[in-house]
Amino acid sequence: MQSPVAIRLGALLILTVGLTLLQLSGRAFWQGFVINLGIFMILVLSLNLASGFTGVFSLGHIGFMALGAYGSAILTLPLAKKADYLPNLPAWLAAVHFDFYLGPFPLGFLLATLLAAGLVAGVALLVGLVLMRLSGHFVAVATLGFLVIVRVILFNADNFTRGSRTFSNVTPYxxxxxxxxxxxxxxxxxxxxxxxxxxxxxxxxxxxx
Known part of the structure; x- marks a missing residue:
């Protein structure tokens, strides 16, 4: 009987080989499919952490995901593209750009990801403090309300998000x-x-x- 450690290492090895072969194949459709699969896996794990572990049904995870996506996108836009896309961005944010590399590694994107995650964690803490006063179905309704609020803010904050036009041609990190x-x-x-x-x-x- 194989040990759990051996099974996990074997699964990790299979995943590594599979990703390597997929990258070498150059098939853009399947690469995009597997990338989206990984993103949705992260989302499902976070949903399981909230709903599966605690039994609290949350509908606001997409809102947190959207805040993180826009935050990292704004931070990693090159200065020229940021001036073109977001001309009314506040000066302190317009001068910030994390589009630098350490050799082949996108170090700037890593820092932008961590900063965006910190921002979302702060928002989640504030939302969580409010939700602690609720229970049952009221939590689901409150998180749905949070999702609607985030959508309205992102669609109307033209200076930061370009509203309904959103971003295009963002560097695919x-x-x-x-x-x-x-x-x-x-x-x-x-x-x-x-x-x-x-x-x-x-x-x-x-x-x-």
Whole structure:
């Protein structure tokens, strides 16, 4: 009987070989499909963390995802493209650009991703403090309201998001390896959390409600 560690390492090896072959094949359609698969995997894991672990049904995850996407996109736009797309952007933000590399590695995109994640975490903390006062179906309604608020803000904040026109021709930093490294990291964090004291507290709260 194989150990769980050997099974996990084998699965990781199969994934690595599969991604390598897919990248070498040059098939853009399937590469885009697998990239989207990894992004949706991250979203599903986050939904499972909220709904599966605690039993709290959340409809606002897409709102957090949108805030992170726009935040990282604004930070990584080259200065020339930022001046063209967002001419009314505040001066302090218009001068910021994280489109630099460390050799072949997009270090700027990593920093922009972490900054955007920090922004979203701060918003999630504020929303969570409000949701702690609610329970049951009221939480689902409140998170749906948050999603609607985010959509309205993004569609009307022309100076930051170009409104309904959104962005186009953004530098495609999000590749196969980038997405799946984050997906595996997310899976590992959720797995560790599941068997931690915090995870057991989440399950206890779910069974108690």
């Amino acid at each position: 999000t590749g196969l390896w980038w997405v799946w490294c984050w997906a595996i990291l997310t899976l590992y964090v959720v797995w560790r959390l599941k068997y931690s004291a915090y995870g057991r507290a989440m399950f206890a709260q779910r069974e108690d409600s």
